[in-house]
Amino acid sequence: MSSKPPIVISRLDLERIEALLERMPPAQVSQYEALRSELDRADVVEPAAIPADVVTMNSVVTFKDEDASDELTLSLVYPSGAGAPGTVSILAPVGSALLGLRVGQRIDWPTPDGRVRNLRVLDIEYQPEAAGDLYR
Numbered sequence: 861m862s863s864k865p866p867i868v869i870s871r872l873d874l875e876r877i878e879a880l881l882e883r884m885p886p887a888q889v890s891q892y893e894a895l896r897s898e899l900d901r902a903d904v905v906e907p908a909a910i911p912a913d914v915v916t917m918n919s920v921v922t923f924k925d926e927d928a929s930d931e932l933t934l935s936l937v938y939p940s941g942a943g944a945p946g947t948v949s950i951l952a953p954v955g956s957a958l959l960g961l962r963v964g965q966r967i968d969w970p971t972p973d974g975r976v977r978n979l980r981v982l983d984i985e986y987q988p989e990a991a992g993d994l995y996r
Contacts, residue, residue, distance in 0.1 A: 864898075877950060894969075894970065895956040912987060914962050914984075915962075916960075921958055925977050928977075939951055956969070963983060966978060966981075
């Protein structure tokens with residue numbers, strides 16, 4: 861497995877995701893160890909300091925699964941917003957993998973079925989911080 865690229869997340873996103881994980885039943889928490897380790901290694905900055913090419917919560921991101929050659933455009937959302945067409949939850953493996961990546965970066969990410977997906981960020985159509993929506 862290749863090394864993971866450096867990631868940047870906003871302090872606000874970090875606080876909200878950690879609060880989400882803390883409210884989970886202990887039996888579920890182990891499912892999100894990969895997300896927790898991503899949060900632990902992230903470079904955390906204030907929302908206003910997030911570079912415009914970084915995937916943040918509520919960003920609309922186009923990415924490619926290098927193995928399937930599928931391109932997908934999805935909005936990275938909290939679980940309360942998931943389930944709508946065109947969304948992926950931060951708690952889903954793909955959502956956890958995308959958070960904090962920059963356009964052009966790739967990451968290998970394990971899926972629940974034991975495979976590893978190689979995801980690459982192609983474009984960010986909308987990022988709340990870049991649009992001035994610092995507290996979305």
